[in-house]
Amino acid sequence: MAEVLVLVDHLEGEIKKSTYELLTAARALGEPSAVVVGAAGTAAKLADGLKEHGAETIYVAETDRTDFLTPEVDVLAALVAEKDPAAVLIGVSADGKEIAGRLAVRTNSAWLNDVVGVEDGSVTHSVFGGAYIAQAKANTAHPVITLRPGSVEISPAAGAGAEQAVEVPAASGRQATVTSREPITGGDRPELTEASVVVSGGRGVGSADDFQLVETLADTLGAAVGASRAAVDSGYYPHQFQVGQTGKTVSPQLYIALGISGAIQHRAGMQTSKTIIAVNKDPEAPIFEIADFGVVGDLFTVAPQLKDEIAKRKS
Secondary structure, X not given: OOEEEEXXXXXXXXXXXXXXXXXXXXXXXXXXXXXXXXXXXXXXXXXXXXXXXXXXXXXXXXXXXXXXXXXXXXXXXXXXXXXXXXXEEEEOOHHHHHHHHHHHHHHOOOEEEEEEEEEOOEEEEEEOOOOEEEEEOOOOOOOEEEEOOOOOOOOOEOOOOEEXXXXXXXXXXXXXXXXXXXXXXXXXXXXXXXXXXEEEEOHHHOOOHHHHHHHHHHHHHOOEEEEOHHHHHOOOOOHHHEEOOOOEOOOOOEEEEEOOOOXXXXXXXXOOOOEEEEEEOOOOOHHHHOOOEEEEOOHXXXXXXXXXHHHHHHO
């Protein structure tokens, strides 16, 4: 059975949930092999989780150098040349898409982007804001596939987890290097693309000060906070929390939309959520077309009542 390379997404010794989704999806194409790129000692912290989710081989590419722009591209390209895998799976994120695009060019591979399902020989795309489902198949060897987070149900499966050291190629001929790195401070809330519950606010929230209502409901649920493009463009909330076609794509178990009309731009980033609850005073708002539960009403009345009821049931 051919190998399928899975790039491990990790942060401070913790594997992101999207990596386990990738390992699950990889089994439809071949034998999953995890690729860990990071500082010395990173793989040791991640190995158990990778084994428990089906990694037969763990390729360890560790270096203490910090001036690399995208060392993952060099590591994966070398593995593609050596192992000739059935495919390379990478999570959809800002970094993931950067790595995937560069890798596809470097290895002369097809790039199947923003996939929501993987089958033997083909992938599934949700396009035009979920209005259509498209099947696609690569015409090249070892295609690069980027999978939308939350699209695949995680299914643990024991893997051998045999570790194999991989050399990080030298940075010869580079035109750019990283001069410093500083993580974004996100607070105690879950990371937006990893969260199982997301509460988002739109232009209907009215102001940056009133966005506290969205945050309060999110904190009651232990949820991440999101925002529509209209809310971000109006200065209500930082761009890093934007959900939509030009923001982040989320697929949580529960998505609550407060004061969001449901323009196609926003729907493209959250339509695959398992359960959608919408609160909007406009009964004709497009968000109600995809909502599982809708409340036509003033969010400033509905959201506090919802928060109080949730707090009551948790006590």
